[in-house]
Structure formats: structure tokens, C-alpha cells
């Protein structure tokens with residue numbers, strides 16, 4: 001899939017742990033590059049808790065937001081054609097099909113992943129294609145000048161979030177055909193699970209946001225292991241770097257994984273003020289330490305990605 005986006009620079013912003021400032025950094029990165037004149041798509045793939053739109057002052061219910069429902073395949077069993085052979089039940093790796101002896105199969109919906117294997121193994125063509133809504137995607141064109149936003153949201157109670165992430169990736173390829181993005185930034189979910197792995201699969205560069213705490217250290221190791229397995233090109237951003245004096249263990253993790261710390265951002269009251277107002281701090285006209293540190297990180301990212309000067 002990434003081949004279809006090969007002429008755009010792709011950055012993923014991730015972090016093993018929630019609450020490290022990952023979304024704040026992804027949003028400010030996107031706004032800053034858009035302001036420089038690059039055409040940017042920001043994808044919010046934290047589908048269980050998307051909130052980048054809030055940081056950009058947009059509501060998912062605004063009139064100009066294009067909402068599309070995302071459905072997944074769900075088997076429908078035909079009692080006319082079914083011979084009760086049990087092959088669909090045996091083939092279902094998620095054990096989502098319940099079938100007692102001499103009975104027709106039935107589906108336990110929440111366990112179904114929509115993989116279609118049951119339909120493919122049925123010898124009598126007794127399984128037709130139904131669908132179930134599992135979430136939505138939202139597209140906001142020009143949320144700021146040169147910046148489009150694509151947000152995925154999983155319906156409450158649904159478990160197959162990776163299908164929403166896959167849908168966002170497919171949609172970003174379609175959008176790129178129309179809008180020819182220079183940069184595509186993906187804000188991933190926290191953690192080191194398959195949603196995150198899928199979102200990272202697009203990236204030319206992955207930025208791992210962490211903080212100097214034992215939790216930050218623990219979860220940084222987890223995400224770096226995932227990155228190591230997938231062979232991604234990654235760097236670390238140490239956010240709230242003066243929160244504690246627990247910086248050495250983070251530097252040690254970076255060194256153990258042979259991954260560089262791209263920069264450190266100190267705690268700054270102005271960032272908190274802007275956050276509360278829903279304003280990207282990079283647009284704040286004042287000079288303050290966090291902004292200076294962030295701008296120097298952005299310069300490094302630009303160099304690493306060899307972004308053309310606009």
C-alpha cells in the first residue's frame with residue numbers, strides 16, 4: 001500500500017504510553033509544515049479515542065465534516081442451502097460460529113473479525129455477505145491552510161479497531177490521488193498492538209514520544225521492540241523532559257536500541273494555555289522554551305526526510 005503513497009513523505013507519531021503528548025506533537029508538526037506551504041494530511045488513527053480534531057478546534061459534527069460509515073463483512077447463513085456440515089465453524093479461527101450437532105450455524109457477532117474465511121470454505125454457497133457498521137471516518141478539508149484531517153472512530157463496544165485503521169490507510173491513498181500531499185502524518189493509538197503496527201507500516205520516519213518516568217521507560221521499550229521487529233526508521237522525542245530527574249533510564253533505552261533522541265521538549269505553561277484554548281502552540285507568536293525546542297526538532301525532521309524547500 002505504501003507504494004501508492006511513495007511520492008509523499010510519511011511520518012508516524014507514536015508512543016508506547018498514552019498521555020505523553022503524542023497527539024499534541026503530531027498536530028503541531030502538521031500545522032507547522034502546512035504553514036510553511038507543504039500540502040499536509042494528518043491522519044488520526046487512535047480510533048478508540050480520536051481527539052486531534054479538538055486540538056485543531058474542530059468538532060466531528062461540524063457541517064463541513066464529511067462522515068463515512070465503515071462496515072465490515074458479516075456472514076448470513078441460508079437455511080435453504082446449508083447442509084449443516086460444520087466446515088464454516090471449524091474454519092473460523094475466532095470461534096465466532098456456534099453450531100450444535102444437527103443444527104444450523106449461528107454467529108456470535110462480537111467475535112467475528114469479518115475475515116470471510118467461512119464464506120470461502122462453505123461447499124454449498126450457503127453464506128451470503130452481510131455487513132455490520134463498526135465505525136466511521138471523518139474528512140476535514142483545509143482544517144488550516146494546506147492541512148486536511150482524516151479521523152477514524154470505532155463504534156463503542158466494537159473490538160476490531162484494526163479494520164478502521166486499514167480503512168484510513170486505503171482512504172489516504174484515494175485522497176492523495178486528488179490532493180497530492182507532500183507530507184502525510186499519522187498519529188497512532190498508544191500501545192504496541194496491531195493497530196499501531198498497521199499505522200506504522202506507512203512511515204518513512206517514526207517519532208516515538210515518551211516522558212522521563214518509569215512508565216515512559218517501560219512503554220518506550222515495548223514500542224521500540226515493535227519498531228525493531230518491523231524494521232522501521234525511528235527517533236525518540238523526550239517530552240516534558242524536565243518533569244522528573246528520570247532521564248538517564250530513557251537515554252539508556254535509546255542507547256540499548258541504538259535509536260537517537262531527536263530532541264527534548266520541556267514543560268511549558270504556554271503550551272498548556274494553548275492546549276486548553278485548542279490552539280496549536282507552534283502558531284503562538286510568543287517565544288518560549290518549548291516552542292524553540294520543538295522548532296529545532298522540526299528542523300531535524302526536515303533534514304532527515306530531505307524535504308524540499310518551498
Ligand code: SF4
Nearest residue numbers: 092112113115116118
Ligand atoms: S468472517 Fe471470519 S471471523 Fe467471522 S465468522 Fe466467518 S470465519 Fe469467523
Ligand code: SF4
Nearest residue numbers: 082083085086088122
Ligand atoms: S459450511 Fe456452509 S453448509 Fe456447512 S454448515 Fe457452514 S453454512 Fe452450512
